[in-house]
Amino acid sequence: METPRLSPETRRVLERFLERPTDWQYGYSLSRETGLSSGTLYPILMRLEKHRLLEARWVTTEKGVPPRHTYRLTPDGLEFARAKLALPRPDWTAQQATPNEGKA
Amino acid sequence: MTLEASLRQSAALVLECAIRLAPQDTREWGQAMRGELNHVESPWTALMWALGGAGVLMKHALAALLMPGDRGLPLGRGLFARNVRKVALVVGSVFLLATLVFFAAPPFRQGLRVSLTVWNQPFQVTPLPPSAWNRQGGLRALSTRAEAQHDPEGLVFAAARLVDARESARLADEAVRLDPRLLWLYAIVALRHPDLAEIQQWIPRLEQWDPQNALPYLITAESIDIDRGNKAAGLPRAEWRRADADPAWQSAMAAAFAAPNFDDYLDRLRALDGKVVRRYGFNDPYAALSAEDADLPTYSGSDAEQFAASVLQSGRKVEARGDRKTAAEEYWRVARFGQVLDSQTHTVSERLGLHLQVMSYRQLQALVSKEGNAGEAAHFSYLAAKFEPTGAGRQRAYDEGILRNRILGRNALALEISGLLIIIFSGLLVIAASILIAASRRGMRAGARPARSAATLVAAISATGLFLSSATVYLTYRPYWYIFQRALLKGDDSQTSELRTFLDLAQSLPGARITDFRVQFWWGVILLGIIGLILILLRHLLGHTRADELQHSPHVQ
Numbered sequence: 001m002e003t004p005r006l007s008p009e010t011r012r013v014l015e016r017f018l019e020r021p022t023d024w025q026y027g028y029s030l031s032r033e034t035g036l037s038s039g040t041l042y043p044i045l046m047r048l049e050k051h052r053l054l055e056a057r058w059v060t061t062e063k064g065v066p067p068r069h070t071y072r073l074t075p076d077g078l079e080f081a082r083a084k085l086a087l088p089r090p091d092w093t094a095q096q097a098t099p100n101e102g103k104a
Numbered sequence: 105m106t107l108e109a110s111l112r113q114s115a116a117l118v119l120e121c122a123i124r125l126a127p128q129d130t131r132e133w134g135q136a137m138r139g140e141l142n143h144v145e146s147p148w149t150a151l152m153w154a155l156g157g158a159g160v161l162m163k164h165a166l167a168a169l170l171m172p173g174d175r176g177l178p179l180g181r182g183l184f185a186r187n188v189r190k191v192a193l194v195v196g197s198v199f200l201l202a203t204l205v206f207f208a209a210p211p212f213r214q215g216l217r218v219s220l221t222v223w224n225q226p227f228q229v230t231p232l233p234p235s236a237w238n239r240q241g242g243l244r245a246l247s248t249r250a251e252a253q254h255d256p257e258g259l260v261f262a263a264a265r266l267v268d269a270r271e272s273a274r275l276a277d278e279a280v281r282l283d284p285r286l287l288w289l290y291a292i293v294a295l296r297h298p299d300l301a302e303i304q305q306w307i308p309r310l311e312q313w314d315p316q317n318a319l320p321y322l323i324t325a326e327s328i329d330i331d332r333g334n335k336a337a338g339l340p341r342a343e344w345r346r347a348d349a350d351p352a353w354q355s356a357m358a359a360a361f362a363a364p365n366f367d368d369y370l371d372r373l374r375a376l377d378g379k380v381v382r383r384y385g386f387n388d389p390y391a392a393l394s395a396e397d398a399d400l401p402t403y404s405g406s407d408a409e410q411f412a413a414s415v416l417q418s419g420r421k422v423e424a425r426g427d428r429k430t431a432a433e434e435y436w437r438v439a440r441f442g443q444v445l446d447s448q449t450h451t452v453s454e455r456l457g458l459h460l461q462v463m464s465y466r467q468l469q470a471l472v473s474k475e476g477n478a479g480e481a482a483h484f485s486y487l488a489a490k491f492e493p494t495g496a497g498r499q500r501a502y503d504e505g506i507l508r509n510r511i512l513g514r515n516a517l518a519l520e521i522s523g524l525l526i527i528i529f530s531g532l533l534v535i536a537a538s539i540l541i542a543a544s545r546r547g548m549r550a551g552a553r554p555a556r557s558a559a560t561l562v563a564a565i566s567a568t569g570l571f572l573s574s575a576t577v578y579l580t581y582r583p584y585w586y587i588f589q590r591a592l593l594k595g596d597d598s599q600t601s602e603l604r605t606f607l608d609l610a611q612s613l614p615g616a617r618i619t620d621f622r623v624q625f626w627w628g629v630i631l632l633g634i635i636g637l638i639l640i641l642l643r644h645l646l647g648h649t650r651a652d653e654l655q656h657s658p659h660v661q
Contacts, residue, residue: 028140028153038137039156039640046133046160056136068143069136 006084009036010044014081017054017073024057024070045071053077111147115154122158127168134161159640189560196560196567200533203567206574214387214588215581216574218610219523221390240267242388247275249384256282260289261380264373265394269297277302287313288369294323295368299330318363318444325356325407357411361441371595378593389588389607393600405456408445412438412460416467423471432471439464458491465491509605516609519580525573529566536563 012034017025031041048054055074058067073081119141123134137157144150206212243262250258259279266272276293279286290306303323310320328350377392386392419434438460446457469484539559587603590596 026140026143027136028143031153037156038140038153039159042133042137042157042160046130065142066135066139068139069132 007044009034009040010047011085012036013041013044013048014073014085017071017077018081018085021073021078024059024072026068026070030071048073048077053080108147111151112141115141115147115150118151118154118158122161122165125165126161127164130161130164155637155640189557192560192564196564199564199567199571203571203574206578209578210387211582211585212574212578214389214585215519215577216523216526217387218389218581218584218607219519219577220527221611222520223524223527239388239390242386243391246380246384246386247271251275251278254282255383256280256286257376257380258384260286260373260376261384261386263289264292264296265391269300272297273300273302288372291319291323291369292373298323298326303327314367316364318360318366318441319368321356321360321363322407325353325360325411328353328356329407354411357407360408361411361415361437363444366444366447374591374595374597378595381592389584389603392588392592393604393607408441408456408460412441412463416463419467428471428475432468435464435467435471439468462488462492508602509609512602512606513609515580516606518576519610522573522576522580526570526577529570529573532562532566533570536560536566 013030013036016030016033027038027041027045030036030045031038034041036044045054045056049056049071053074054071054077056069056071059070060067116138119134119138123131123138126134134157137153137160141150141153144153243265246258247262247266249255250262256279259275259282263272263275263279266275272293276289279289287309290303290310294300294303294306304327307320307324307327310317310323314320332350332353380386381392415434415438419431422434423431442457442460442462442464444457446461465484465488469481469488472480472484536559540556540563543556543559584603584606587599590598591600591603
């Protein structure tokens with residue numbers, strides 16, 4: 001099966017899902033926890049859902065307020081995330097995390 | 105409504121608009137983002153959330169537009185998939201070719217030239233006045249060719265339009281030497297450059313060649329006026345302009361008023377224009393229409409009005425002495441000259457002719473009333489009223505003029521902006537093409553791939569923009585090109601004043617015509633909004649390009 005790309009942003013999203021694998025999570029909560037904007041987060045969620053690694057459902061929280069979309073990883077998604085996140089982070093992500101490293 | 109509520113409402117509006125534009129299969133995701141909006145605490149964050157979400161939806165809308173039949177577009181590849189890049193390049197090339205077709209159309213070439221006139225002026229470095237009416241490059245080239253080919257008609261065309269008085273006189277002499285039937289050119293050049301010393305030699309030849317014409321006498325009177333003005337430098341204008349103080353001036357004006365006809369030779373000039381424009385492919389509307397300035401100048405108008413007033417005054421004096429017959433003759437002198445001028449349909453002479461007639465008919469009306477001839481008095485009253493615009497008529501003409509100028513101003517603005525966009529899109533296209541050529545070389549670094557993807561997108565958008573801007577230039581300018589063709593090739597000047605106004609408006613910067621602060625403010629807001637949206641979209645797209653390239657990096661997989 002073709003799998004989605006694993007950008008640093010995607011890793012961050014998968015890490016959040018793995019922390020509470022059975023919980024349904026809201027888009028805005030994910031955005032706050034990962035620090036990703038809606039413009040970055042949603043393409044990742046759409047990609048994961050496209051590859052059937054993520055499932056989504058609508059929930060109504062209160063009357064008169066539009067329903068919310070919630071997400072969690074499918075069994076395939078959990079397996080994929082665990083397999084991918086077990087790999088060491090590539091060098092460039094470490095460089096990105098500490099941009100001043102090695103300049104001294 | 106509070107600021108917070110407005111921001112939240114704007115955020116919801118942005119997302120809802122984006123959802124409407126989004127392809128069917130991504131609308132649910134749009135609804136998902138919209139659903140979260142109510143749970144975002146800060147209104148500013150809500151707005152940013154909405155803008156980010158709208159960006160995602162617009163990206164998919166654009167992808168659907170580029171590949172309408174392919175809704176199986178892999179979400180992970182989006183706009184930067186190889187096949188999408190190919191489609192973008194094909195679409196861009198088609199639009200670029202379509203734009204090149206516009207260049208084959210003469211109205212487009214002329215319209216583009218006019219549209220860029222306004223942007224030339226802020227960078228003007230030549231010492232000439234910064235007006236396109238004085239654009240001389242094309243005229244000088246034409247006169248050089250005409251001289252080399254011994255073409256008197258080409259020389260007439262240039263001499264009647266050049267700003268340089270000396271060169272204009274030299275070309276006129278050369279044209280008349282080659283073809284003595286073109287002697288009337290001296291009058292055209294004399295009207296355009298009334299302080300030329302050569303006029304003293306030209307006038308006797310003109311008087312001999314066309315003795316019935318009032319024009320040479322008016323030119324003589326004007327030369328005397330200018331000479332007097334030069335000698336009286338520093339004195340108040342009203343003092344040296346006392347016409348009755350100079351018998352030579354009086355004599356010239358009396359001869360003009362006695363002349364049986366008036367011909368400013370503009371019709372002869374226009375008859376030649378068509379041939380010369382065709383022969384030399386001359387298509388600069390500013391330079392070509394600058395000969396309209398050769399219409400009877402306003403100073404001749406004031407001379408004629410001044411002399412007419414003195415003739416009427418003399419008639420009133422004679423009338424006061426009881427000599428009504430001589431008085432009537434004096435009044436009729438003015439009326440006849442007005443009728444002679446009126447026979448020319450050129451704007452200034454026609455208006456002046458009507459004005460002189462009104463002045464004299466009023467006097468004649470008063471004269472015959474005193475004689476008890478009510479029928480004739482009513483006739484003169486009718487004639488005066490007929491030629492004198494009423495208050496309502498003036499107001500209507502003024503309102504029509506305002507409306508006409510507003511429409512012409514909008515068209516000129518559309519043309520200027522389209523011309524500017526053509527330059528911007530051409531620049532972007534050249535930059536994008538350079539990046540694509542550089543990126544197509546072997547051994548390209550992986551890091552250059554995002555630039556190639558972005559360059560493809562920029563090239564496609566620029567080619568589309570170039571096509572749309574070119575279409576706007578073509579469609580906006582086409583009616584004016586037809587007016588230009590009719591004026592120059594067929595001598596039909598019924599709409600030339602409209603074209604001249606349009607060309608005048610197209611010379612001024614867009615902002616200079618907008619005086620209403622509110623309009624400027626909202627234009628600024630719209631412009632900043634567009635820039636902001638473009639920046640957000642670029643950031644979003646380039647961010648994904650980078651992630652896409654990292655995905656293909658061997659370190660990641």
